[in-house]
Amino acid sequence: MNYLKHSLINTRDFLLGTRSYFKNVLLMHGFMLFLLIPLLSSSTKFILRRGQINYISFDNIGEILVHHPWVSLSLLVVLIAIVLAVFFEFTFLLLSVYFIKKQQPIRLMQLLSVTFLQLKKVRIETILFFFFYFFLILPIGGFSFHSDLLSKVKIPAFIVDFIFANRLVIVSSFVLFYVAMIYLGIRVIFALPEMILRDRPFKLAVKESWRLTKKRFFAIIAQFVIITGSTLLLASLGFFLVISAQVLVESFLPDYSLISAVFAMTLLQFILLINIVLSTVAVFYVTIDFMDDEGFLPEIPKWFMMEEHAPTRFSEFMQTTFLVVAIFFGVGVSLYNHNYLTNFNLKTPTTVSHRGVSDSNGVQNSIAALEKTSKEFHPNYIEMDVQLTTDNEFIVYHDFNFKALTGFRQKPEESTLEEALALTVKENGKTARISTFDEYLDVADQLEQPLMVEIKTQKKDVSHLVQTFLDKYEERLIEKGHIIQSLSFQMIEEIKQTAPELKAGYILPFSLVGPPISQADFLTMEYTTLNRNFINAAHSDSKQVYVWTPNDEDTMNRMIFYGVDGIITDQMGLLNKTIRQPDDTITYSDKLVNFVLGVG
Structure with a gap:
């Protein structure tokens, strides 16, 4: 019962604290979505064109590896870049939540600097463990750690249907495997934070996480379930209320339905934005908050050097710039919404x-x-x-x-x-x-x-x-x-x-x-x-x-x-x-x- 009460309190704090990590998550999301992903996608297409390869699928991967070594090497470089980018995103958000939890003010440039510092320390075993770690926590963090870089990695429904259709042994094996993944994922959940925040070696970090989670398994599960469930519930409720309000306007005030629809669509976009922030940061919040509650969240690392606050003029300039960008963005969104709602014609398939x-x-x-x-x-x-x-x-x-x-x-x-x-x-x-x-x-x-x-x-x-x-x-x-x-x-x-x-x-x-x-x-x-x-x-x-x-x-x-x-x-x-x-x-x-x- 204490675990449930504690999880509810943490959920409340998590939702109320959205404003604290909103800017950092939004900036990282924008960088990944509008800069890095187009760059990596363009690079991949350029490599394939130079190698005169028209597509990548299950039936030509072997041929690419055997007959196009330079293409394979180049694609491997792109893959490594993607992994490092996801690791950078993970570290950036973890440190962001950590410093918020420690109530330690930190500027964006300094946060980026310390994140790059951690990237320089990356070893091969750290990257391999990150792969392992990510896919272990995926069953419970699939709607917790939202990465734009990995959004296309999904199992098509026809493959899932094929696996589960009338195959009791396969279904049972999958369920057991899934449970084992959840168990292992929870047991090593503190390993990466230990490696990043304490500079612990790989083996020691895993051993420490295994020890710390020995008697806390169900408490951690409870926090994940309640926080992610609350996030999903609030987003769904927000969508329902906004769309229901639009239905009422269309029923009783049809002359104002377009104006209200533009406004409603803007609200839906804002709810989606909040949901992205919450779903992205949830796994980090649960980890850092639990470490803090249980008394093993490390103090400010030695490698962190406190910087002086930015000059007042620079701060005012940044605030003014942000306001101008926000205004232009708002106008652009409104014009897009109006065009979307009025100029969209459905064709018969x-x-x-x-x-x-x-x-x-x-x-x-x-x-x-x-x-x-x-x-x-x-x-x-x-x-x-x-x-x-x-x-x-x-x-x-x-x-x-x-x-x-x-x-x-x-x-x-x-x-x-x-x-x-x-x-x-x-x-x-x-x-x-x-x-x-x-x-x-x-x-x-x-x-x-x-x-x-x-x-x-x-x-x-x-x-x-x-x-x-x-x-x-x-x-x-x-x-x-x-x-x-x-x-x-x-x-x-x-x-x-x-x-x-x-x-x-x-x-x-x-x-x-x-x-x-x-x-x-x-x-x-x-x-x-x-x-x-x-x-x-x-x-x-x-x-x-x-x-x-x-x-x-x-x-x-x-x-x-x-x-x-x-x-x-x-x-x-x-x-x-x-x-x-x-x-x-x-x-x-x-x-x-x-x-x-x-x-x-």
Whole structure:
């Protein structure tokens, strides 16, 4: 009970102290977001262009390492720079909270100076431990330590779904691993502060943290949970109140709805800013505050030299400069908000039925599901998958092994056509036999149903597959308006070189450096890894963007708000209903909701 009471008191102090660390966090956030990240991103793109490498993905990392040593070395330098930058950010914020806790005034330039001093002391084992430390505290600090540099490092939803789908052993193992990570993360949570504030050697700092947390594990957990939970709750409450107020204005005072929407959007941006500050500094506050409460927060380090206060004239100049910048920033934000709310037109995306199934109405990639979905929902395209057998025939099947859906443990690429056609697929309480692509294509053409054909392969050399596919189907696909896509970058490039009139797209599992340099007509992204910046960049390169697989109305609306050109979904009925909403039904409050959901 004492732990709970103490955590609540600390939470109150943390929230009330926002003003103390607001400036430092904001400056660091601005530096990372507007200077360092664009610099590192531009450097990465420049390195790839000089090495004549068009993209980075899971299927070409090995090739880059083996055949492009200078590119690999340069990318390694960029990676090291990112790690050092995150370590610098971590140290800067830790020291900022530390000096606030010690009630020791420190100017920004001095804080930067002592942070650089700590950076000079970094050893290899410190950086390696920082990696270890960061990913250990990530399960509990994932919404505590917000780093702009690492914001793109996320696991796509389709990978998570694949891991957890009907795999009790894997799920149990993951839960146990997660618990172990939390435990280890808490036990070494004071190691980096000990290394930074006390100049402790690596081994001694870890040993000391292990000793200090022995009887304080649950107390530290409680502080993390309560403080981060309170931060999230307050931000959510703020969003709800602002948007609710806008709804009331639109209902009772419609003539003032635009003015109030601009004001409301400014408030939402301020709440988001406060939330960034709180979520960024929370992990440091918990660590420093707990060390102080338990009596092992070190005194002001010997390496800290107190500087004289800045001259009055200089202070007045800085305050005046800050005020002028704030005024210009406020005017700019207001103009941006007004433009956002008045000049944003939603376009109707192309509709695509994922694997030809809608709301589990049949067996994926089956002719029966194709017919049913096409006649009932009329999608612009039906997405389906083809694979090449050992005797150079194409079958319609998604997985790289027959086992999950048929019980036959063999890969399609290692099977003959006869073996594949003898199998029965079971799904959604229904059964269907595997069909050839010729059979599937005949039915689609009879229905006048365009297809989005995903060509799947596990082989590195795709030239034979591409040539075989184009020899069989190129003219027919172009004539009937079918399009193709693939996870293989090489395949799409070869197809566009050989058959430029055939519309083809590259599927990105994730994006770290933006759209690839490609001849593809469109790019397909998983919805959890997609944002408006990527879409704008792709559009500026004259490429459309398709997204897979939003299956609820909120996510569909968010993707439409982002400006995607097409949506691939398992819920065609819901998608049709969502896109039938006329543009004039989109209110200012709807746009505000989409703004909040779409930030980042």
